[in-house]
Amino acid sequence: MELQVREKGYGMKEKIIALIEEILMVPKGTVTETTMAQELEEWDSLAQVMIVGELESKLGVKISLEEAMEIKGVSDILERAGIS
Amino acid sequence: MEISEKRIAVLSNVNMNFTLRKLQRQLKVYQAEGYGNELGLLLDPNSSYMSFKPQITFLIMDLSELVAHSKGLDIAQDALQSWFASLEDSLKNDVIYYLSDSYYWNPELMIMPCDLIPQRIENLYLSLLEGLLERHDNVRAFPLASLVRKLGEENAFSWKTWYLGKILFSNEMQELLAEKIVMYVEVENRIAKKVLAVDLDNTLWGGLAGDYPETELQLSEDHDGLAYRNSQRLLLEFKKAGVLLVIVSKNNPEDAWNVIEHHPQMILKREDFAAARINWNSKDVNLREIAAELNLGLDSFVFWDDQKAERALISELLPEVSVPEFPDSPEELTEGLKQVYDCYFRKGRLTEEDSKKTESYAQNEKRKELLGQSGDFGSYLKKLKMKLHACDPGEHAERMLQLLNKTNQFNLTTRRYTQDELRAILEHDEIHCFLYRVEDCFGDYGITAVVIVDCREEVPVITDFCMSCRIMGKRLEDAIIDRVEQEMRQLGYHELKALYVPSKKNLPVAELYDRLGYTKMTEREKQASNREKSSDGLIYCLSLDPPQNREYYVECI
Known part of the structure; x- marks a missing residue:
């Protein structure tokens, strides 16, 4: 986990976007750094829970239980991950 | 019938909606209303589950939730017995049920003393499941525990999603669950193959029977030799599951039988094979002969041979025969055979006749001698x-x-x-x-x-x-x-x-x-x-x- 956190920075943005696309089961390129949840039918609350869970276990990006449902789009996630 | 036509339900006491979402891409899936009401849905004749009329129902049960974290054996036993009794009452003859086996996992386990209570609770569940399998032809076990072991608890479960939405399993685990569910729907939908026709040299062992004993074969307790030996162990399981193993090999018969009967590291014995053609004839001719001998259609055959040219020949001349790819290196043999089994031979349930099949065909050979x-x-x-x-x-x-x-x-x-x-x-x-x-x-x-x-x-x-x-x-x-x-x-x-x-x-x-x-x-x-x-x-x-x-x-x- 520690190692993954230190890896943030180069490529991290791409990894986060790829992970979101995987959970949403959408083609590559569908999600960009400005995508908002409400723009995509696939991005509902169930998908959001899975995204938050996978961000932590796969990329070490921690979003607290309280914040989890406040995420409105990719930019919120990038902010929580320390990339802006 | 295509599997996309099959009506499938997945019921659980944890949130499996994300798995359903994955399955929807391939199957007609019942949209469960929430989770944890599996018995209600199964027992109520007017439930949405009932009106969906599923042909196959998967019950993926979390044991810890089922016994409500109970660490007392007596309480767990009561809870499980009553759950199984209700489930048994709800079973319908025209539905096939896959019920998960047990994996006991909860946060308390991390500091629980080593008193084997969790294992005993797992065993309680398993014995109740076994009883159900014995009494009902249409109930099968779903291997949940082996999927958890494959990924490890760390990767299979997720606290975050559990707390956020009672989603117990990680994305990776749900991916595996969805794959397994699709595999079993395919198993229920197809007619299993009956015969695996195997080559010998570089298939059952490394090296050539014709060079043995002057040159040692790769068939031993280490390195490539162990990989071949392990692949024979898998083939023996094929046989136990009712698959007929037959030999189709280009060799001098005396050389080949010498290895099969006398090599100390052979797992498979002569009597494990239902028929054999060891000669220099073209393999399509040999396969046809064996099909006639066993009274089976060539569409029941799968051809397992390391030689690309032989595989191409069979594909070309006998298109009814299934010809899977052969692994590039010996260490991939067992994985390759596992895939062959899942893809062509696996059945939802074995009958007693399945396990006796090879013996029965071998006895036939003796009968033919008597006729002679x-x-x-x-x-x-x-x-x-x-x-x-x-x-x-x-x-x-x-x-x-x-x-x-x-x-x-x-x-x-x-x-x-x-x-x-x-x-x-x-x-x-x-x-x-x-x-x-x-x-x-x-x-x-x-x-x-x-x-x-x-x-x-x-x-x-x-x-x-x-x-x-x-x-x-x-x-x-x-x-x-x-x-x-x-x-x-x-x-x-x-x-x-x-x-x-x-x-x-x-x-x-x-x-x-x-x-x-x-x-x-x-x-x-x-x-x-x-x-x-x-x-x-x-x-x-x-x-x-x-x-x-x-x-x-x-x-x-």
């Missing part, structure tokens, strides 16, 4: 000392269904039945079912013949008569029909009708009823007899007195 020695057919049949045992159809409904639905050649009407239809027939007072087990001096064939007689009209009718191809050509059908006629006579009937519906595959029995002394009814007689249902087939008729004088050598018990 006996001279004429009659004295051969006498020497076989065949015995026909009547069995209770109600007790062997699973096997009866298998015989009716899988038999093609010796099947007079090729009627197929669902489990429910068969049950209705078994319970019907005016329909009589006869089921027979056959043995001879070489061994037991198991339950291999079935006859159904419909007595709802004035003259009873043999609507179904099937025999396994393994017992064909021994005049057993004469003995069986004699017995059925005798039963009908005892019930007070003086006439018996029999149906024959020709199909592409049942030509061997086209003349059966003629040979047994029955008379074919003309179109006019047929119309007069008013059996519209059988208008596509032929109706035969026989007067039951006096009894027919047929020649066979079977002791009826």
